[in-house]
Amino acid sequence: MKDLLEYIGIEPGRVNFSWVSAAEGEKFAKVVTDVVKEVKTLGPAKRLVKR
C-alpha cells in the first residue's frame, strides 16, 4: 500500500504504519506525535483533494 501510494506520487511520510497494542499507551502517544510532526512538515495535503 505504502509503495503503491508513493509510486503514484503521494509524498512518503503521509502514510505510516506502526504496530501498537492497546496496552502500549506510551508508544502510541509517541507514534502519533511523530507522525503529526512529519505530516505538519509536509504541509496540507493538496493531492487527492476534491476540486
Add this chain to the structure above:
Amino acid sequence: MENIENSIREVAEKLLSEKKVDLIIGYERGTLPLRTTPCFVDKVEDVQKLVWNASCDANLSKYVVGRKEKVGVVAKGCDARLIAVCAVEKQFPRENVVIMGVPCLGVIDRKKIEAKLEGKEVLEAVVEDEQIKVKGESFELVLPKNDFLCDSCLTCKHRNPPIHDVLVGEKVPEITEANEFAEVSSLESKSVEERWKHFEEELSKCIRCYACRNVCPLCYCKMCFVDQSMPAWFGKTNDLSDTMIYHIVRAFHVAGRCVDCGACSRACPMDINLRELMKKTEKIMKERYGYEAGLSLEEVPPLGEFKMEDPQEFIK
C-alpha cells in the same frame, strides 16, 4: 496458427460431444479488421466458428467467473493464470472448467497500428507469420508484427499457459531477456512530484466508463466499491481526485492477483496507460514476496495470509 485453430476446433468438438463441457468459450471472427470477438459454442456444429490468431486479445477468463455449468475455455498464458487466480479465490468449482491452454506469441495492439497510420483507416488486414499486411482506401503497408504487439506481450514470461487441462499446440520458447518492469523502474527513478504530475496528466483523460474494470476478470464483485453509497467511499463524478482514487483503489484491489494481461489498457477508449500503474503492484509482489499470481492452484496468495517472515521494514 492454422494448426492451432484446427486443434482448438477438434478439442472443442471432442469436449462437447463427450459432454465433458456444456459450453465452449473461444474467439470468432470480428466485424472489423484485426478484431476477434468472444464466441460461445454449445453445439458441435458451431465449433467451426472458433478461430485463433494474433487478434485474440479478449480475456476470456472474464466469462468463467460465476458460471454454474461446465465450460471449456480457450486460454492464452495470461488468461489461464487468471482462471487459476479466480479458482483459488473460489469463484467457480475448478472441476467445472477445462482450460484449453494455447501457447501464445503475443496479440496485436491496434492502438499502435492506429498511431502508425495517423488517422488512416485499416479496411483489410492479413497477418502472416511475422508480418501484418494492412490495406486502406489509398495505401497498402506491410508491418513487422513484432513492432506492433501489445507491450504486455513483449515482456510476457508465461506464453505457455502454466496451468491447463489440455495444451492446444506446441509449446513456444519463453522470453528470457526482456525486463518486464522497465517502464515501472523508469517511473520509479523520477521524483515524487514528477510522478504525481505524470499520473494526474494521464488519469485526467479518464471518463469513468469503467471499461477497465469490466474487462478485468479479477473485478467480479457483485457490488463494486464505486457503487457503494452507504457509506460512499468517494465521489462518482469525473472530478480528478475522485478519478484518481478510483484507479488507485482498483490497483490495490488487483494487487497480488494481476498478471498484466493488458486488457484494461486495451479497452480504455481514452488510451490511458493503465499498465504503468497495475504493473507496479506486480513488481511489489515479486520483490517483497517473490510471488507471481496464477501459477499455482494450491499456494495461498501472500496478500491473503500473514507469515511471520513477511517483510515489515516499513512498520515502525
Add this chain to the structure above:
Amino acid sequence: MVFTLKWKVIEKSKLPILIGELADEYEVFAPVKKKSIVSFERISAGNEAYLGFRNTKKSPKEIFFPQTETLFTYKASKKDVELAESPTVKGKRVVLAVRPCDARSFVLLDKFLSSGEHEDVYYLEKRKNTAIVGLACNHPLSTCFCTSLGGSPFGKEGMDLLLQDINDKYLIETVTERGEKLIEKFPWLKDAEKPDIEKAKKLSEDAETAMRSKVSVDGVSEKLDEMFDDPFWDQICQKCLNCGVCTFLCPTCCCFDILDEEGKRVRIWDSCQFSCFTLQGSGHNPRPSGKERMRQRIMHKFNYFVKNYGENFCVGCGRCVQECPVNLDIREVVGAISTRKGE
C-alpha cells in the same frame, strides 16, 4: 426563413485567423488533438483547432450535457435549507467542426430533452446560446452508417453553417439565419465561385457512394415490439461486459444520475449498462443482469424512441462499433433483428 443561401470560401491557411477572431467574441469549442485522442475542447487560439480527424473520440454532447454538472448548491442550517442556483452559461458560444451525425444528434436530443412536463433547462439554455459550425465528411469510416438512419455525410441538420473541405479551401454554406449573422462578421471572406460549389457537390456524391456500412432499420421497431421476452437477448448479451463505453461515447445517450456532494446537487452521466442503473431503494432491480440492460439499450434506441418521437435514437456515428472492447457490433444486432422472420 428570409435569408438567401450564401456560399463563401476560405483558404485553409486563413481558417485559424477566422477562428481567432471568433474566439475574441465567443466561447469557441473545437476538436483538439492530444496525443492520440481528438476531442472537443474550449480553445482560445485559431491554431489549437485540429480538423484532420475522421471523427472525435468523444461526441460533442458534453458541450451541452457535461459529464458532471452542478444543478444547484445548498446550505443546510438547523432551521432551513438555502438553495442557490448554479450559474448558467450566459455567453455566446460556437462549436466548430461538428460532423453531420453529431449535429443531427443535437436535433434528436433537443426533441428528447424539451419534451414532457419539465424541459431540461440546463441543456436547452446552452443550446440556445450556441451556434454550430459543421464539417462535412469526404471520407466516411467503414463503421459509419449515418445514411441508414436518416443522416448524410453532407447533412446540414442541426447546423448553422457547414464547412466542406474542397482541398485547398473550405466551402462555407449558410444553413440558418444565425449562421448568416455569424458569417457577416467576416466581410473579408470571398464569395464561392461555381467550380467550388461543383467540387463540393461531387465530393458529397462520392462520400455517399463510399458509405460502406448499410444497416437495415426498416421494420426493426415493429419486430422489437414482439421480442421483449425473446431468447434473442440471452444470445446477444453473452459477450457484453456491461461497461459504459458505448453509452458514454454515444452522441444521443443522455441518461444521468443525480447525487448530492458537499453542498452541491450534481448530475453525472449514467449508463443503462451500469448495475445501479435501475436499482431501486427497496433493493429490487428490474434490470438485474446484463441481458436486461443490453435489451434496454437496443429497445430504447430502436423501439421506445421510435414510438415516442418517430425516429431512431441513433445517428450511425459508429463510435460504439469502434470502441467496444469485445467488438459487440450494434450493426450486427440490428441486422439480426431486421432479418428475423416476423410472427
